Amino acid sequence: MITRPSAAQELITEVLDQYIDADGVRRWEEANQKASNEAGECVDHMIKMFTFLDAQGWLYSGHNLSAAAEVHRAKTLLPGADVDI
Numbered sequence: 001m002i003t004r005p006s007a008a009q010e011l012i013t014e015v016l017d018q019y020i021d022a023d024g025v026r027r028w029e030e031a032n033q034k035a036s037n038e039a040g041e042c043v044d045h046m047i048k049m050f051t052f053l054d055a056q057g058w059l060y061s062g063h064n065l066s067a068a069a070e071v072h073r074a075k076t077l078l079p080g081a082d083v084d085i
Contacts, residue, residue, distance in 0.1 A: 053059040 050059065
């Protein structure tokens, strides 16, 4: 049993160094950056969509949202309840 945290950290670092090389770290960083960019793009699209729906007055009205779905042939939207906020 390791009772010193610094010894445990050294052991973990030594083992990881045996399995992770600079190329592996580079590939991980590239994949991480790509995933981060994709997530950022999705968030941007969602913000634009919600901004559009809000500007049209469809965001808080299930009836208006259903009408918008019919206009845009987005029949996959579930029907919403008519709630006035």
